[in-house]
Every structure is written in structure tokens, then in C-alpha cells.
Amino acid sequence: MSQSPAMSATAEPSSMKHEVQSPNFRKTPIQVLHEYGTKRGSLPVYALEKAEGEDHQPRFVFSVTIRDVCCTGQGSSKKAAKHLAADAALKLLPTDAVTVNLPLKSGSNGAAETTGPPNSVGRLQELALQRGWRRPEYTVLMEAGPPHMREFTVTCRLESLTENASGKSKKAAKRATAEKMIPKLLRLPGCSEFTWVSPKPSVRLENLKNSMAEKISLLRRKPLSIPNTDYIQMLLEVAKEQGFEVTYFDIDELTVNGRYQCLAELSTDPVTVCHGTGISCGNAHNDAAHGALQYVKIMASIK
Structure with a gap:
């Protein structure tokens, strides 16, 4: 079987249909593609094709090959480039590639065991870097409650966007505010509520x-x-x-x-x-x- 032409991906994969969601799971394109390959006995193979740019604004190009499909993705980090390559490959594979669902994990009592939220802090940072923006800034606004029931409120600032969230630890609050910021950022290009911010003059x-x-x-x-x-x-x-x-x-x-x-x-x-x-x-x-x-x-x- 001949190999399909390489396809370059430049859009953010996290908003694509291939990110499978359930009450306890949210899968990235890399995870979905890996499960697709595991079921068919042909795991995806990633290769770094190019690394260029300045230290403060690097660009990476990764290719992924699975069965007869070969695609590439470009991003400001290796992880982002691999996600984009995997997302492009999923578009070319049969539709059942995106219907993979993992069973809920069970605890000792047989009840479904929930997992923590995805790495929203890292995902938000990748989104910002792909747009040439500075990294998100997090600030603890308030600590409240007794020592054994502390609650922290954190604000996230990303260029002209801001968002607040609370959690039982600084890490949880930081993750929660990043989760609230991501959909706001993804709506940005087509939403008049926000203003697209250019990089600061240098x-x-x-x-x-x-x-x-x-x-x-x-x-x-x-x-x-x-x-x-x-x-x-x-x-x-x-x-x-x-x-x-x-x-x-x-x-x-x-x-x-x-x-x-x-x-x-x-x-x-x-x-x-x-x-x-x-x-x-x-x-x-x-x-x-x-x-x-x-x-x-x-x-x-x-x-």
C-alpha cells in the first residue's frame, strides 16, 4: 500500500474532535492514536524532523507514521508538535480511530474511581507559546479558612486575559484557573469579547x-x-x-x-x-x- 502524502498541522489539537472526553478521562491525540495503533498491532512512530528558531522562540517539526499514513506537526515545543502530528494522522484514519474509550477504574469498593483533571497548566502554556505570547502568570490572591481546611484563590494572567479560581491547595487552584482560561483563549480568534494581543514591542x-x-x-x-x-x-x-x-x-x-x-x-x-x-x-x-x-x-x- 502506498504511503499517503505528509500532512502539516498548525492548529491546536486540543480543540479537535479527536480529544475523547468522558466524566473521568480526557485523551490527547497522542493517547488516542496510541490506542488505535495498539488495537491494530501497528504503533505510531514519531521522529523529530526539524528544530529551529531562537532559544526564546523555538520551532519543532515532528512526523508520525502509522500504517500507511504519515503526517507532520509543527509547534513551539516538542510535545505540541507531536500532538499536532498525531491529530493530523487521526483525521486520515478510519472514523473508529476516535471512538476508543477506556473503562473506568474501580477502587476496592467497586465504585468508579475518578482521576484528577488533565495537565491544564502545561496545555495553557503550550497554547500561549504557539501564539508567540509570554507564559501565563499566576498569583495567589487570597488564603482563607482554618489550617486543616485552607482554600486558596489564584489569578491567571495571559496578556490581556485574566481568570480566577479557588482550590484546597495552591497547585489545585492554579490548575483550576488554567482550566477556566483555556476555553476563553480558544474562543479568542472568533469572539469580539476579547482583543487579540500582539507581542510586546522590543x-x-x-x-x-x-x-x-x-x-x-x-x-x-x-x-x-x-x-x-x-x-x-x-x-x-x-x-x-x-x-x-x-x-x-x-x-x-x-x-x-x-x-x-x-x-x-x-x-x-x-x-x-x-x-x-x-x-x-x-x-x-x-x-x-x-x-x-x-x-x-x-x-x-x-x-
């Missing part, structure tokens, strides 16, 4: 030393040791002039001295991250902005 740090613009020139001359200076506003003005963005991330834990702390991230190339502390969140932001300005000043003054 400015090479080495270009700052050649800039003679007003704000960066003033930064070279102005001392950064004047009390009560609004460094947040100063950094914002420099960022707008030079074309990069500034994002502040609050850290949940206080320092050993009881001070608030945060990180200021500049969308430069390479990315600049500065730590700040203060007696309040605002003070911590100002301190982080001060550190970022000091770094930008050094980079802009190098001859």
Missing part, C-alpha cells in the same frame, strides 16, 4: 547608546539620587520615547524586613528585569523603576 539595548532623543539625553545628564522623585513616571516617559513597555509584577511574599517587593520588566532585547522593595506596593514599584532607570542610563552611556 528595543535592543545597544541601540539606546546611539539615541539622542530628549528623554534619554536628559537621563544621561540627570542624577538619580534626588529624594521624592517619581521614578515610575520618569521610566514611563523614557519607555514611550524609546518604544518599549514596562510591566510591574507584585511578589506575594514580603522581605525578611517586612517590606513589599516587586519586579519591573522592560520589553527590551534582551529583556530587562529589576527588583524593588518598599514600605508599600507603590514604593516598591518606584524602587524597581529607579533600578531600571539606572540600568538604562548605564546602557545608554556606554561608548
Whole structure:
């Protein structure tokens, strides 16, 4: 039997019909394809065809061969590429390939034993990376309840999207909020409720030393040791002039001295991250902005 032409897959496999769902199971295309091959005595064979791109944005191409079908998938991780290849293969196989159902596991009392939810955190990260976005950010918003019945509320931030969920542990709450975020993200391309967010603009740090613009020139001359200076506003003005963005991330834990702390991230190339502390969140932001300005000043003054 001749081999079918290779097929390239670029869509996210998790939303395809081949992901079999039941009250206790959700199977990925790789799992479904493996079960199909097991039943027919011909297991799928995966091969890495190509690995390219920069370290921060790699691209992998995997092929899968099963019986007379050969397909390829491309993704920002090896796992994502394999999922896409398997999903493409399932489309070409007989329809009974997608009707595989595992029996429910039974516990010692004969009742059905439920399994935990799938790895939604990893799946959400793959979805974000495939779109060229930064990884999702998780923050613990609240802890409540007595020590033996704690409940944690976690927020997930992905570009302009946010979602909250609670759980009996930080890990469970993180997984739950990722599960809520995934369908929101999958609806994004065809839903007017959300705005598609492009990757943040990036400015090479080495270009700052050649800039003679007003704000960066003033930064070279102005001392950064004047009390009560609004460094947040100063950094914002420099960022707008030079074309990069500034994002502040609050850290949940206080320092050993009881001070608030945060990180200021500049969308430069390479990315600049500065730590700040203060007696309040605002003070911590100002301190982080001060550190970022000091770094930008050094980079802009190098001859």
C-alpha cells in the first residue's frame, strides 16, 4: 500500500474532535492514536524532523507514521508538535480511530474511581507559546479558612486575559484557573469579547547608546539620587520615547524586613528585569523603576 502524502498541522489539537472526553478521562491525540495503533498491532512512530528558531522562540517539526499514513506537526515545543502530528494522522484514519474509550477504574469498593483533571497548566502554556505570547502568570490572591481546611484563590494572567479560581491547595487552584482560561483563549480568534494581543514591542539595548532623543539625553545628564522623585513616571516617559513597555509584577511574599517587593520588566532585547522593595506596593514599584532607570542610563552611556 502506498504511503499517503505528509500532512502539516498548525492548529491546536486540543480543540479537535479527536480529544475523547468522558466524566473521568480526557485523551490527547497522542493517547488516542496510541490506542488505535495498539488495537491494530501497528504503533505510531514519531521522529523529530526539524528544530529551529531562537532559544526564546523555538520551532519543532515532528512526523508520525502509522500504517500507511504519515503526517507532520509543527509547534513551539516538542510535545505540541507531536500532538499536532498525531491529530493530523487521526483525521486520515478510519472514523473508529476516535471512538476508543477506556473503562473506568474501580477502587476496592467497586465504585468508579475518578482521576484528577488533565495537565491544564502545561496545555495553557503550550497554547500561549504557539501564539508567540509570554507564559501565563499566576498569583495567589487570597488564603482563607482554618489550617486543616485552607482554600486558596489564584489569578491567571495571559496578556490581556485574566481568570480566577479557588482550590484546597495552591497547585489545585492554579490548575483550576488554567482550566477556566483555556476555553476563553480558544474562543479568542472568533469572539469580539476579547482583543487579540500582539507581542510586546522590543528595543535592543545597544541601540539606546546611539539615541539622542530628549528623554534619554536628559537621563544621561540627570542624577538619580534626588529624594521624592517619581521614578515610575520618569521610566514611563523614557519607555514611550524609546518604544518599549514596562510591566510591574507584585511578589506575594514580603522581605525578611517586612517590606513589599516587586519586579519591573522592560520589553527590551534582551529583556530587562529589576527588583524593588518598599514600605508599600507603590514604593516598591518606584524602587524597581529607579533600578531600571539606572540600568538604562548605564546602557545608554556606554561608548
